[in-house]
Amino acid sequence: MEDQVRAAQGGDPFAMDALLTELAPWVGRLCSSIALDKGDDAMQETFISVLKNLPTLREPAAFRGWVRRIAVREALRAATGDRAVAVADIPEVAVVPDFETAVDIRDTLTKLSPSRRAVLVLRYLEDLSEHEVAELLGTPEGTVKSGLHRARESFREQWREA
């Protein structure tokens, strides 16, 4: 992977193409989980941004983290860029899906705001710590923590009621 990154930095179209193949399943899932229906646009913008800015990446070893940051940014932009539905209008149903058994994670995700989706994706799909999530999204760690906590609580309640 690092060799491919270096070759792509040098403008090798085959290396660029190989990077797209390598990254597509991962980036596709990140973008789609946060931007939902706009996931394909978000993925396209992510890859354009990644390849354009590749020469500025100093350390190829940091490639994945760098790509993740760009993907989350582009997914949030795609999800919130369309202001037809204001973010505030999306009901904040604080539900954390049971990722082991949930039949329709997508259905659950649609009930959350894009930024809340990003928190869940980074914490549960990407397995980042609360500190890393806060750092990546540029929000206070306490906000991430309380959001996730509230979500878990209310999920447990719903589970008991059901």
Next chain:
Amino acid sequence: MSESERPIHVVGGGIAGLVAAITAAEGGAPVVLHEAGGRLGGRAVGSAERPWVNLGPHVVFTDGALVRWLRQQRIDVSMRGPMVRGLRMLDDRGTQFPIRQAVQLLPTVLRREAPVDETFGAWAGNAFGEATADLLCRLGGLITYHHDPGALSARFMWERYRRSFLSADRVRWISGGWLSLVDALAARARTLGVHIELDDRVMPQTLPDAPTVIATKLSAAARVLDRGLSWPGARTALLDVATTSDRGWPAVIADVRSDLATCCMIERETAVDPDALGGKGGHLIQAQLGVAPDVGVAEGVARIEDGLDVGFPGWRDAIGWRRAQIVVDATGAVDPPGTTWRDRPSVVQGDDLFLAGDAVAAPGFLSEVSVNSAVDAARRALNARRGRAFAPGWPTVELTPERRLAVLAAVLPAASLNTTTAASADDVEPVDETGPGYRVEQRAGVTTATSITADDGGVRITRLASSRLPGIARAAVERLPVWRRPFRR
């Protein structure tokens, strides 16, 4: 087990299985290859006692998928040929140089296309007249191993005819038999860390829950996958004879006498490859004849021997050993009228299971179908494995070939995109061996990329071109935006 250690499985250790295993291992996946028998090679290897003696005549084409793939992989397999001398035609008038036939067939080269829906016999009759069509149908036996090539799809036959008869200089024999090819592939697979399990028969209940390439005969794949998978193939009588002397025999005889609807091919392998008998001296003659379902071994082999009596006088007195058999579905798929390779059992079988082999949906000629389908299946298995590495159940989206081109167009220098449509994927030059799909190329500083996507019964073709102009030209181009600036306002 972490995701990065989860292997891709390949079932079957023949040419298709080995090519799939190498492709998957090169793609970065750990690979486990399960071979039901005690040795690798499948039908590419002869009997246990004489593994270097191929099951019947085998050739490769230097412009075909197998040789190209070997070159790409830098796998060195020594080849002999082409056969320039010693070709004889045996027709109702006797054995002769094929000059009359060459003159008769010459005008046919002007026909490039043949229809899918007609039989080869009917189409060739209309196009070239009865006598030439008759000869063409019989010669079809050389390239299909089938008892009635005239009954197959005209397009199927014509593509193969044009490729083999018009480029006879591209024919090669693998030195030392296909055993050397199998050994070279197995060595590469082991170098890449492929874990090879012999005597390991995969059953439906032991099918791994992982991306898996099934590279067996269709009948075995049908048992493993527990579903109907079949396609017409050929039934072929094979006679292999080792003789102690050669008595000045020709190298190849094509027996096209009019009692046959096909051709009996008799090849003296040692005329091209002295190592064909494992370097043990003597001469190896291999013959094949496509036979109808009701013809038994004795009858089929008797007809082959009749050709040998005429073309190889004295052969019966020089026999060292002989092997006679009938093989079924051992020589690749044949496409009946109304079908193309796209109608054969699909590479994609669902649930991350993929088919490879010489009778599945991939283009090419005989073993090339195995190589093309194996590369396709292994790439798809790699993609499936990458997909599985990320929590299933979460929403995801695929990078379509067209979006991929849009990304490259946005980042490559001076890139342009244009889209056209065509009625059928058969009408455009395929982007790779599998037709629809995606390809990137670079020639003389110009990068091109093509995607072909199915679209409303037809296909949509998107092409990208990008060029990095050198030196002064580039400097001039780079100044263009300065000049243009006033116009933008």
